[in-house]
Amino acid sequence: MTLATGIGSMPGDDADAFLQATRVVLERLPDLPHLVEVPGRGATAQMTGRALAVVSGLAADLQPAGWRLTGTGGGSGVDHRRARSLLAQDLDVLEEETDGYTGAFKIQVTGPWTLASTVEKPRGDKVLSDHGARLDLAQALAEGVRTHVRDVRRRLPGVDRLVVQVDEPGLASVLGGKVPTASGWGRHRTVHPPEASDALGWVLGAITDEGAEPWVHSCAPGTPLALLRGAGARGLAVDVAQLGAADHDVLAEALEAGESVVLGVVPSTDAAGASMPGEGQVVEAVTRWLDMLGLDPASIGGSLAVSPTCGLAGASERWSRRVLALLRASAAELT
Incomplete structure (x- = not known):
């Protein structure tokens, strides 16, 4: 099939x-519907804000230049709290619209490398620029995904196959050393494949541990599909x-x-x-x-x-x- x-x-x-989009998806994709994302609602609904709403144990706020972590001693900014609230509201709507639903279902989350290349450290520049910070972010994402999967399962008890799609459109640029620095004049150093695989594997492993099916999606050319499989992806969307x-x-x-x-x-x-x-x-x-x-x-x-x-x-x-x-x-x- x-x-x-x-x-x-x-x-x-x-x-x-x-x-309305949720209803359309449930009607027209009955065999594998998905949690709808509507990024036109603003930064809190876009892929970076959505992922930060899932991340566990890290606080963030929204600056004119984009999302920024606030450090271990800082609290979440109002936009970070709004991102979490919006995700919870969307899940409330989904739970109501899928009452009695049985079968397969898919949710999505931004992957650790795309997130590291779009989120800034507390003192500026991308998380990608700091080896320790990018691994901390990946681990926080993995723990957050665990909680997110459990929440979705609780809300959709009839789902017998839960797919978690990890979106990594930025991975090819990370591996190729093509992500610009804050100044725009330089590029961040290339991340080597073993490190990229390990961090992605933490997230995919967390999904597997929770009994869900880990997929990775990227529509960017040059994405290393073999690396994705090696990291634990059991589905590839291209x-x-x-x-x-x-x-x-x-x-x-x-x-x-x-x-x-x-x-x-x-x-x-x-x-x-x-x-x-x-x-x-x-x-x-x-x-x-x-x-x-x-x-x-x-x-x-x-x-x-x-x-x-x-x-x-x-x-x-x-x-x-x-x-x-x-x-x-x-x-x-x-x-």
């Missing part, structure tokens, strides 16, 4: 948009158009091992005159990809899913609804 799912974000800028030659082999190995692969096959925005593909085009693209890998669709069971190429926050409401309907129809045809 091929599944249809979303990456996470949806268009909108207020509480009603979150409610944009097909961004894959390199070696990536196809890694995805084939994952499918053959019974792990999940989510193919981003439908444009995530209707910008620049993008046209919506037809169901036949989506099915053909996936079928040809499997044929290129020498895989029989019948042999991979429920390991394959289709999704937008990335989040839908930048799309119009009409486009986002059409994308989800197309993905559901295409998944049914592939099945």
Whole structure:
């Protein structure tokens, strides 16, 4: 059975948009719906603020330059408290809308390396610049994810398969030494793969320990898929158009091992005159990809899913609804 799912974000800028998007996702992605993210509501709802709402034991505040940790002696700023409150409110809405729901469900959280490259230390510059600080942040995220998973399970008792998607769009830049310093004139030093794998592994391991399924998503080119699998990812969500030659082999190995692969096959925005593909085009693209890998669709069971190429926050409401309907129809045809 091929599944249809979303990456996470949806268009909108207020509480009603979150409610309506939640209902749309539950209706159009019934086999693997997800906790909706509506980043248009502001910094507290965007991926960094959302992750800091999950992080355990660290305080933060929002500065003109972005999110900043306040140190062990500092308290959370008002925006950090708002981020936590907003996440709790969203979960309240989700709990009400999913009353009686059974089956699989997915939640998302920003990964430790993308977080380290976007959050500042108490005295400035990115957490990424300090070896100890970035590991502390990764450990705090891992502990926070444990609590978050338990909370979601309590609110959605009928869920028998909980997927936690760790978003790491910044990982390739971290490994490639491409993250700019605060001045903008330099770049932070490259993080070596073993350290990157270890920190990511803490978060993925925490997910596994709580009985959930750890996936990693990145629509950025150059993301090392083999490193993600080695760190403990049991699902990989990718944009097909961004894959390199070696990536196809890694995805084939994952499918053959019974792990999940989510193919981003439908444009995530209707910008620049993008046209919506037809169901036949989506099915053909996936079928040809499997044929290129020498895989029989019948042999991979429920390991394959289709999704937008990335989040839908930048799309119009009409486009986002059409994308989800197309993905559901295409998944049914592939099945």
